[in-house]
Amino acid sequence: MLHYANPQHFLSLARRLTPWLLGAALLLLAVGVYLALFVAPPDYQQGEASRIMYVHVPAAWMSMFVYGCMAAASVAAFVFKHPLGDVAAKAAAPAGAVFTALALVTGMLWGKPMWGAWWVWDARLTSVLILFFLYIAYIALWDAIEEPARAARMARILCLVGAVNIPIIHFSVDWWNTLHQGSTVFRMDGPKMPVSMLTPLLIMAIAYTVLFAGLLLVRMRTEILARRLRTLRLNLEGAPA
Amino acid sequence: MRAFAALLRRDIVLSFRSGGGAGLGAGFFVLIIVLAPLGLGPEQSLLQSAAPGLIWIAALLATLLGLERVIEPDLQDGTLDLLRLSSLPLELVVLAKVVAHWLTNGLVICLLAPLVAPILFLKPQALWVLALSLLLGTPGLSFIGTAGAALSAGVRRGGMLLALIVLPLNIPALIFGASAVSAIQRGGDPTQALLLLAALSLIAAVIASLAGAAALRLNED
Amino acid sequence: MRVAAENVGCVRGDRLVFRGLNFDVESGQALLLTGPNGSGKTTLLRVIAGLLAATIGRLRFLNDDRSALSDEAHDQALHFVSHGDAVRSALSVKETLRFHADVLGAEGARVAGAMKEWGIDRLNDQPGALLSAGQRRRVSLARLSLQLRPLWLLDEPLVALDRNARARLHDCCAQHRARGGLIVAASHEPFLEDAKMLDLGSHA
Structure with a gap:
């Protein structure tokens, strides 16, 4: 493991792994989508519209999972002072934001036939929306600070503050929701789901995760190389003529 | 402790003397509340039910106003270097900044809110809950805000970034604060919301002191 | 007191500012940092002040009895007059x-x-x-x-000063050194008598 903490070793490993990961992700997505659209039965209550679930639910999972990865990477960067931690967290953020946006959009698409409205202040959707804001703030902080090393240190702190706050936000939104709505309009019965529905859901979740891993490696490589380029250019400019 | 008191005193004096301080936040707070009926219409029942949320949103935005001046000028003019080299731990530097910001901003809002709330027809029995909820909640807003100010200090477009960082983190305070006031207005019990609000401010104090001090320490290193 | 640098180098924002710096300043001595704009005079002063970490190398702060200063004692032992006038x-x-x-x-x-x-x-x-x-x-x-305080770190102290104030600063520095104080200053003008010189322009 320590071996790959060296950026050079990491780069070569990432280069070799990326095509496999992206290929596997495509394959899994194809299988998952096929099972979801053609094999899984339509929900007896919601009909065909329930198939949005296979896109929506894994995206919602990923929105949390990616933030968890970012927090773990930030902790690693704090504790071991290793630049790869910052690079990983930075590279993961846009992917996380996209998964979160996907969860929101598919949630809205699902909401239209379910609730008859594009947006309902459902606890889960609201939490995901706030999570999206946290992603945006994190990305904006990276973007606003010109010097990468300083941006990395500030972003670490923000990421961890966000990580501590996410459970609090979830709790407060749930609390607020039960206060105002009484009962939840829609509840997904996870364990009671038939295997024919659960299988495509799990395959899609794995596909998303593998896709995320592949994209993460691509973005980390780009980030490392971009930083090197920047260093080279700066030192070239800074060198006495 | 002498350095702590000196910093606290100086920040309070500065916020009273220079723009962007005490009066501005209070004025902004009152202005939003006065604007609400103009936007929503003068209907009493509508304003009455919207009042808790409106007042809390106004407090949230008014708190945001002075934050840009909490850390940024000290970073620019070298005062932060002096503070980092002093014997005062940076956690206490953050605390002094938070207390100064709260005294000149949050506390003023707490005192003003019961006076302007009748504009929105807030029920009289809800006034003390409103004041109490703000008293419990605004310190948390100052803590989170100051940590955000430390994170965004020295950044171009810092004010925008500050709002982006701070507002989502303050959503729980908004929820519990507005709920407490709504509850008493509708004849319910505000105790639970108020307790949660107090807990929130305590958590914010711990997180923000650590994060703010880390941000000041690592801003340049 | 004594301040000694061994092979100190600093990277800022991915740019190598300087490297291979060695100096040794003792009570009563002064070190004048020179070099073109951007050669890292301010950076070095901030490193000595402990506000920035050196990327490589070592800075040692020693008491008169040759024991090392603690971090806290270090902060209490210096005055830092930077560009920001606070x-x-x-x-x-x-x-x-x-x-x-x-x-x-x-x-x-x-x-x-x-x-x-x-x-x-x-x-x-x-x-x-x-x-x-x-x-x-x-x-x-x-x-x-x-x-x-024994160690004075002065960043371009002469900027904007009139003749009177320059004379004042000159006297103060001389007094300080006579008391056994140390001075590290960045300046384009040689305002300190028999100071050691360090040209940062040659350490990029």
């Missing part, structure tokens, strides 16, 4: 220096003396907004007189 436009000169004295842990009674020494006693209640650049500079140099 003068806020809404505070009067006296208020500013009182605040500085409190932060430094200096006796409040010394404020009046320091103001007199730097020729700003007539500006007592003048708000920072009305001070000229040279006057602001004097206010931040007056910090040096608030408390006796």
Whole structure:
């Protein structure tokens, strides 16, 4: 493991792994989508519209999972002072934001036939929306600070503050929701789901995760190389003529 | 402790003397509340039910106003270097900044809110809950805000970034604060919301002191 | 006290600012940092002040008995006069220096003396907004007189100073060294007598 903490070793490993990961992700997505659209039965209550679930639910999972990865990477960067931690967290953020946006959009698409409205202040959707804001703030902080090393240190702190706050936000939104709505309009019965529905859901979740891993490696490589380029250019400019 | 008191005193004096301080936040707070009926219409029942949320949103935005001046000028003019080299731990530097910001901003809002709330027809029995909820909640807003100010200090477009960082983190305070006031207005019990609000401010104090001090320490290193 | 650098180098924002710096300054001595703009004079002063970490190499701070200073003792042993003059436009000169004295842990009674020494006693209640650049500079140099501390770090102290103030600074530095103090200063002008020189331009 320590071996790959060296950026050079990491780069070569990432280069070799990326095509496999992206290929596997495509394959899994194809299988998952096929099972979801053609094999899984339509929900007896919601009909065909329930198939949005296979896109929506894994995206919602990923929105949390990616933030968890970012927090773990930030902790690693704090504790071991290793630049790869910052690079990983930075590279993961846009992917996380996209998964979160996907969860929101598919949630809205699902909401239209379910609730008859594009947006309902459902606890889960609201939490995901706030999570999206946290992603945006994190990305904006990276973007606003010109010097990468300083941006990395500030972003670490923000990421961890966000990580501590996410459970609090979830709790407060749930609390607020039960206060105002009484009962939840829609509840997904996870364990009671038939295997024919659960299988495509799990395959899609794995596909998303593998896709995320592949994209993460691509973005980390780009980030490392971009930083090197920047260093080279700066030192070239800074060198006495 | 002498350095702590000196910093606290100086920040309070500065916020009273220079723009962007005490009066501005209070004025902004009152202005939003006065604007609400103009936007929503003068209907009493509508304003009455919207009042808790409106007042809390106004407090949230008014708190945001002075934050840009909490850390940024000290970073620019070298005062932060002096503070980092002093014997005062940076956690206490953050605390002094938070207390100064709260005294000149949050506390003023707490005192003003019961006076302007009748504009929105807030029920009289809800006034003390409103004041109490703000008293419990605004310190948390100052803590989170100051940590955000430390994170965004020295950044171009810092004010925008500050709002982006701070507002989502303050959503729980908004929820519990507005709920407490709504509850008493509708004849319910505000105790639970108020307790949660107090807990929130305590958590914010711990997180923000650590994060703010880390941000000041690592801003340049 | 003694400050010694061994092979110190610093990378800022992915740019190598300087490397391979070696120097040794003891009580009574002064080190003058020279070099073109951007050669890292300010960076080095901030590293010595402990505000920035050196990327490589080692800085040692030793007591007179050759024991190393703790981090806390290090912070208490130095005055840092940087480009930022820490003068806020809404505070009067006296208020500013009182605040500085409190932060430094200096006796409040010394404020009046320091103001007199730097020729700003007539500006007592003048708000920072009305001070000229040279006057602001004097206010931040007056910090040096608030408390006796062995190590002075001065970043371009002559900027904006008139002839009187330059003479004042010159005398102060000489006095400080006679007391056994150390000075590390960045300047384009050789204002310190028989100071060691360090040209940062040649260490990129």
